[in-house]
Amino acid sequence: MSGRKIAAATVQNRTQTPFWNWLKQKLLASDRLPITPPPGIAGPDGKAVYQNPLRFPNTQSARPCSAELPALPGGVHHKLADNYYLTRDGRRNVDAPKVLYSSGEFVGGEKAQPAQVNQGVATNFGLTAPTPGFGAEWSRSKQNELASQQKNTEFEYLQRFDKFTKSA
Known part of the structure; x- marks a missing residue:
């Protein structure tokens, strides 16, 4: 200095x-x-x-x-002054975003088919289950339960109270 x-x-x-x-x-x-x-x-x-x-x-x-001028490598940024803003600004090289879909239809590429994940209640879970919502009545029986629940002694006791939960 x-x-x-x-x-x-x-x-x-x-x-x-x-x-x-x-x-x-x-x-x-x-x-x-x-x-x-x-x-x-x-x-x-x-x-x-x-x-x-x-x-x-x-x-x-x-x-x-x-001060001594810094030793910078050559290129578009090597000048300390008089460098054109539009050529060195990286934001000017950005394109507009590409349209992926328009009014519900895909524009580019093949339309992907959705994979069938739900194979049914028996395949997915092994037990039949009621559809959730109004009107679903749960019925409990030993035949529909797993082997560990079929041998449970408390299951028979609780099954006696199922008649009170049914809608009229």
Whole structure:
């Protein structure tokens, strides 16, 4: 980086009045008692001085013509300026979305036939089941149950109460 700064060294940075500077030094504890060690790196006089974090023009390097140009590979992006926006912007190369279907019919490709998943209650589940909804009456019998349920003694007891669940 170059030693040339944005502003001349004679430019005075903004600062507060001496009272506010003194108060700031006290509140930040940068001026301490002689028995207390300094808060940071001590200066040549042995005291720690508050380092202002603000950036002023006479502390910054001048960017134009002061730094070396970066070594970039060749291509459409190799220039730092005067590069045409429309040729380097990737959003300009995007096409409109393709139409997959129009008014319920597929436009491109073969129409896929839906796979027959439901083979029936007996094939899918092994037991007959009523259709859900109104009008379905569940009838329970030992012959329609699995072998583990046919040997269950509580099943016969519960089957006696099925007559109360039937609709009139």
